Amino acid sequence: MATSRFTRKMAQGGAFTVFWLMGATAVLIMLFVVGYIMVQGIPQLNLEFFTTSPRGGLSGDGGIYSTVVTTFYMVVVTLLIATPLGVGAAIYLTEYSEKAESPIVRRLVRIARFGVETLAGVPSIIFGLFGYALFVSALNMGFSIMSASLAGACLIIPVVIRTTEEALKSVPDSYREGSLALGATKWETIRKVILPSALPGISTGILLSAGRIVSETAIFFVTLGGSYRVPHSLMSGGRTMALHVYYLAMETRAFDKAMSTAAVLVALIVLMNLAINLITSRISSKTR
Amino acid sequence: MTEEIRMKAEGYSLFYGEFKALNDISIDIPVNRITAFIGPSGCGKSTFLRSFNRMNDLIPGVTTEGTVFLDGNDISKEDVVDLRRKVGMVFQRPNPFPKSIFDNVAYGPRLHGTRNRSDLAVIVEKSLKAAALWDEVKDDLNKSGLAISGGQQQRLCIARAIAVEPEVILMDEPASALDPVATLKIEELMNELKKNYTIAIVTHNMQQAARVSDYTAFLLTDENRAGNLIEFGPTRQIFTTPSDERTEDYISGRFG
Numbered sequence: 001m002a003t004s005r006f007t008r009k010m011a012q013g014g015a016f017t018v019f020w021l022m023g024a025t026a027v028l029i030m031l032f033v034v035g036y037i038m039v040q041g042i043p044q045l046n047l048e049f050f051t052t053s054p055r056g057g058l059s060g061d062g063g064i065y066s067t068v069v070t071t072f073y074m075v076v077v078t079l080l081i082a083t084p085l086g087v088g089a090a091i092y093l094t095e096y097s098e099k100a101e102s103p104i105v106r107r108l109v110r111i112a113r114f115g116v117e118t119l120a121g122v123p124s125i126i127f128g129l130f131g132y133a134l135f136v137s138a139l140n141m142g143f144s145i146m147s148a149s150l151a152g153a154c155l156i157i158p159v160v161i162r163t164t165e166e167a168l169k170s171v172p173d174s175y176r177e178g179s180l181a182l183g184a185t186k187w188e189t190i191r192k193v194i195l196p197s198a199l200p201g202i203s204t205g206i207l208l209s210a211g212r213i214v215s216e217t218a219i220f221f222v223t224l225g226g227s228y229r230v231p232h233s234l235m236s237g238g239r240t241m242a243l244h245v246y247y248l249a250m251e252t253r254a255f256d257k258a259m260s261t262a263a264v265l266v267a268l269i270v271l272m273n274l275a276i277n278l279i280t281s282r283i284s285s286k287t288r
Numbered sequence: 289m290t291e292e293i294r295m296k297a298e299g300y301s302l303f304y305g306e307f308k309a310l311n312d313i314s315i316d317i318p319v320n321r322i323t324a325f326i327g328p329s330g331c332g333k334s335t336f337l338r339s340f341n342r343m344n345d346l347i348p349g350v351t352t353e354g355t356v357f358l359d360g361n362d363i364s365k366e367d368v369v370d371l372r373r374k375v376g377m378v379f380q381r382p383n384p385f386p387k388s389i390f391d392n393v394a395y396g397p398r399l400h401g402t403r404n405r406s407d408l409a410v411i412v413e414k415s416l417k418a419a420a421l422w423d424e425v426k427d428d429l430n431k432s433g434l435a436i437s438g439g440q441q442q443r444l445c446i447a448r449a450i451a452v453e454p455e456v457i458l459m460d461e462p463a464s465a466l467d468p469v470a471t472l473k474i475e476e477l478m479n480e481l482k483k484n485y486t487i488a489i490v491t492h493n494m495q496q497a498a499r500v501s502d503y504t505a506f507l508l509t510d511e512n513r514a515g516n517l518i519e520f521g522p523t524r525q526i527f528t529t530p531s532d533e534r535t536e537d538y539i540s541g542r543f544g
Binding site: 098099172174175177178179180181182183184185188192193196197 | 341377384385386387395400
């Protein structure tokens with residue numbers, strides 16, 4: 001009896017140690033990566049780095065101004081395309097599709113759901129190839145913010161649809177019933193009760209998608225071109241910060257500048273995740 | 289009975305797909321009275337209540353036979369939005385919207401076209417007073433409807449229903465999620481409300497039915513699990529001299 005209790009305690013202690021070590025290792029690896037980039041990247045940072053554009057060539061001289069501008073444009077244009085489509089599709093899927101009577105519509109809905117699931121797992125370079133074939137060549141938009149945003153929208157629409165669906169599903173049915181029982185139409189119910197309640201969840205999805213646009217490279221490598229100039233219209237090419245990191249590291253001697261750009265990028269992603277956490281904690285405090 | 293009739297079901301049956309859930313029910317809901325639907329769980333009393341404002345329309349695969357009337361008009365031919373304005377509903381669990389107390393009550397009137405802020409303020413005050421909630425919340429109208437107690441939330445939902453001036457209020461076990469004190473408040477409120485409204489209430493609490501209602505309908509499932517109306521009459525009669533043995537068995541607590 002006493003031995004068995006002893007072995008059980010030992011096993012418990014052993015398991016605790018193993019899991020603790022694994023957890024600690026995971027955290028350490030992450031801290032090491034971020035820390036390394038920060039240590040390597042931050043010392044060269046100065047105001048000039050942010051306010052001048054890259055000069056091109058092998059030296060990698062110049063700052064990141066034009067890449068910050070391009071990143072900003074890419075995020076805004078892509079979200080403008082993807083948000084209405086993704087949120088609209090999610091509203092249809094959660095609020096309307098169940099009521100569809102026609103078997104053809106029901107089948108289409110099933111295909112759409114399956115498509116969304118699948119697309120969410122497709123590697124981004126595939127969307128890049130597609131964007132290159134359709135927008136860059138066939139539709140003659142060239143390497144441009146427009147081509148890249150359309151390809152980027154294809155990449156994030158599944159994300160927007162899924163997070164919005166989750167947010168809509170988390171709105172209790174009792175809100176829907178309460179509103180309908182007061183004589184509201186379905187659309188009034190969606191607009192005045194469901195969407196406001198789901199808004200924090202939907203914003204989280206949109207922010208996640210924005211993060212995806214900031215951090216993607218492969219898809220933009222084949223649709224955005226790589227021009228280091230400040231874009232002057234939607235039809236200009238450009239390079240995002242993430243793409244700039246790639247160019248600096250692989251095609252110039254300025255590895256230190258790649259690290260600096262990476263540090264800025266990491267800081268931006270951390271900020272966006274903090275924003276998401278803020279929104280999420282606000283949701284949980286609201287729903288008690 | 290020689291009461292004026294507000295709502296009426298005639299030969300009403302309801303199906304979930306192939307399954308018959310309500311079998312051939314006929315009943316009269318008299319004006320300015322409280323009519324209680326009682327019966328064991330699963331007897332279809334809530335489903336039946338939801339037939340009076342067509343909430344069952346929301347469930348895919350539901351079909352019905354027979355007719356429900358409001359003031360002599362077949363409700364299946366009426367615009368469902370108009371119908372639900374005239375036949376309000378209070379649910380089992382309080383379900384205020386995540387909006388302010390004011391906006392909760394003003395929600396219905398706004399839908400139906402009242403935009404003017406001072407008109408809305410009048411309606412909100414009147415409705416909250418009618419729901420016996422005004423004195424408790426008059427200084428906190430901007431507070432979230434979710435931030436008040438369960439009993440207050442349920443009275444807020446009653447105020448929200450009253451604000452669109454319905455003729456009938458349906459209540460689906462309105463006190464089952466509340467403590468005894470809050471329950472008593474709701475019951476007192478119902479007695480007050482029946483002066484101006486016709487009320488139909490589902491309850492699994494027989495004491496509650498006996499305390500508050502004027503008429504009682506007893507529903508029970510038959511061998512095919514379809515809900516049937518066993519007996520309907522003045523509450524006193526149902527509880528003291530039921531004519532059906534099954535009613536007596538249920539009332540005296542022999543099953544259910």
